[in-house]
Amino acid sequence: MxxxxxxxxxxxxxxxxxxxxxxxxxxxxxxxxxxxxxxxxxxxxxxxxxxxxxxxxxxxxxxxxxxxxxxxxxxxxxxxxxxxxxxxxxxxxxxxxxxxxxxxxxxxxxxxxxxxxxxxxxxxxxxxxxxxxxxxxxxxxxxxxxxxxxxxxxxxxxxxxxxxxxxxxxxxxxxxxxxxxxxxxxxxxxxxxxxxxxxxxxxxxxxxxxxxxxxxxYARRGGIRLLRSELELQRRMYTLGVTSALECARNVVLRGGYRLVPEGLRRRAYRADAMRR
Missing domain, CATH: 3.90.550.10 (Spore Coat Polysaccharide Biosynthesis Protein SpsA; Chain A)
Structure with a gap:
């Protein structure tokens, strides 16, 4: 049961x-x-x-x-x-x-x-x-x-x-x-x-x-508010030991940058990444 x-x-x-x-x-x-x-x-x-x-x-x-x-x-x-x-x-x-x-x-x-x-x-x-x-x-x-x-x-x-x-x-x-x-x-x-x-x-x-x-x-995945959350997430992940200093820096650049690109580009980038998995 x-x-x-x-x-x-x-x-x-x-x-x-x-x-x-x-x-x-x-x-x-x-x-x-x-x-x-x-x-x-x-x-x-x-x-x-x-x-x-x-x-x-x-x-x-x-x-x-x-x-x-x-x-x-x-x-x-x-x-x-x-x-x-x-x-x-x-x-x-x-x-x-x-x-x-x-x-x-x-x-x-x-x-x-x-x-x-x-x-x-x-x-x-x-x-x-x-x-x-x-x-x-x-x-x-x-x-x-x-x-x-x-x-x-x-x-x-x-x-x-x-x-x-x-x-x-x-x-x-x-x-x-x-x-x-x-x-x-x-x-x-x-x-x-x-x-x-x-x-x-x-x-x-x-x-x-x-x-x-x-x-x-896809619009909700970008913007200043989400960028702030992204940066705080990366700080917490590093403090927890989930990421190294190098991985944290990589994530800030790649994941943080993703939050600031136009929605159409964000959609294409996200789908391209999903297709590679």
Whole structure:
């Protein structure tokens, strides 16, 4: 018998109500292995349209839903910390409000955590317009490093997990210090700390999540705010011992420079790098 598990799904005012509904359905009624509960964190006021959709989803959900309301928009790190505290189960799956999980996702990943992994992700497939259920999206597939050794080698230069795809042990996340504030890089910093502690890691080659790229996904990877987070991430990674001084300098130049190039060039560079993996 598969262990019970939670889905953790943060929502904030800029999320699209249609995308939220699709995302929620994909992790509940469409799953071959449905979750035991869904924990939705409402990160501040979300407006009447999102509120209406969220209320309808809670009322019609085939699994129990807990909504954690935050009085104001606190940011992703605090939202996820509050959500983790509300999760009833040791195994927690992350889901974003604009992505779509494939029906087999939890049936594949949850048993891997039961068998000993502390965190497991998967490949993701980009899409602008969602394909029919079960059909390929025909978008770029981002395949992460698969084995623990490959993941440990990769973490010094890039996030070794596609963050919308991860399933993990709540106790392992807590032992690593939980989600900490680092705008737009909260997940990467958590993964680095989990890996530095020697936790059991893995990724699935199959793209179990469809990642929506039509709504400014590449624009969000650039700009001064993200550059500041990038520089702070590199400082923390060096202090933790994840990177050497030379690797830190390399990352500041390459990863930092990537944040400042025009969006079109950033998109091409990112896809070219993904194709080489």
């Amino acid at each position: 598969t262990a019970p598990f939670s889905v953790l799904l943060p929502v904030y005012r800029r999320d699209d109500p249609v995308h939220l509904e699709r995302s929620f359905t994909s992790v509940t009624s469409e799953q071959e292995l449905p979750p035991t509960e869904v924990v939705v964190v409402r990160d501040g006021p979300v407006g009447p349209e999102l509120t209406k959709v969220l209320d309808a989803l809670v009322a019609s959900s085939p699994v129990p839903v807990t909504v954690v309301p935050l009085e104001r928009n606190e940011g992703l790190a605090i939202a996820l910390r509050q959500g983790m505290e509300a999760c009833s189960y040791e195994i927690v799956a992350r889901q974003d409000a604009d992505d779509v999980s494939r029906p087999a996702r939890f049936a594949v990943q949850v048993p891997l955590v039961e068998q000993g992994l502390d965190i497991v992700g998967s490949a993701i497939e980009e899409f602008d317009e969602e394909p029919a259920l079960g059909a390929p999206a025909h978008g770029m597939v981002r395949t992460p490093p698969l084995t623990q050794a490959e993941i440990a080698r990769a973490v010094g230069f890039r996030s070794p997990f596609n963050h919308p795809s991860v399933v993990y042990r709540r106790s392992a996340v807590t032992r690593a210090g939980g989600y900490q504030d680092l705008p737009l890089m909260e997940d990467y910093w958590l993964f680095a700390r989990m890996i530095s502690l020697g936790m059991a890691t893995g990724n699935v080659r199959e793209p179990l999540v469809l990642y929506r790229v039509g709504a400014g996904a």
